[in-house]
Amino acid sequence: MAVSKLIQITDLHLGEGPQSVLAGTSSAESYIMLNQLLKDYDKQAVWLPGNHDNAELMEQHLTDYPSYPVSELGNWGILTLDSSQPGTPVGHISDEELRRVDDRLNQLAGKSILVTMHHCPIALGCQWLDKQRVNNPNSLYDLLASHNDVKLVVTGHVHQQYDGLWGDLPLYTTPSSCIQFKQHSKDFAISDQPPGYRWFDLGSNGTVRTGVEFIRNFDQHPDTDNAGY
Ligand SMILES: [Fe+2]
Helix, strand or coil: CEEEEEEEECCCCCCCCCCHHHHHCCCHHHHHHHHHHHHCCCCCCCCCCCCCCCCCHHHHHHHCCCCCCEEEEECEEEEEECCCECCCCCCCCHHHHHHHHHHHHHCHEEEEEEEEEECCCCCCHHHHHHHCCCCHHHHHHHHHCCCCCEEEEECCCCCEEEEEEEEEEEEEECCCCCCEEEEEEEEEEECCCCCEEEEEEEEEECCCEEEEEEECCCCCCCCCCCCCC
């Protein structure tokens, strides 16, 4: 069985240059730097905006990585969704986005489908962060669950690992490539885990293997007394 390999890198919070530490400026410079990094590693990439991003600037400056809401990887279709809204960290799926998702799911008929968006649709047990989850998840859930080919949903934003279910759909969230949030914390809290990412082995028969890795021997430590970011 053929296996397609995919890595999810999320919540980059890049600053304006390689020396920046936890900046998340959403500036042209940060996207130009990201474009160059991706080029240096010579990988194919698809991206979607998060709540800190300026999607227009991303489109403009990720010059070698045009935005593809639908892409194909072996026998798989990758569908990216925009769950961000301007001016708030809370996720939302607009009616327009919902209609686009329906069209794109039909476009990918016959493929196994991985759906990905920035915000998590369910509560993970961090009260402060759970308030920022997608605030209207039900219509999206019904739509995704009605397509048998949707195999999993993958998100970021929560800066922590979760492997579980959204109703009947397998749901995975992923640590940030920057700082991590403390799991099961009522109020904002940072953990001292290093940057992480998630890997997927997507089998041509629709099977999924996935796991999270943290960077080893990372010598920077976040200020875990911080009350915000
Ligand atoms: Fe986020």
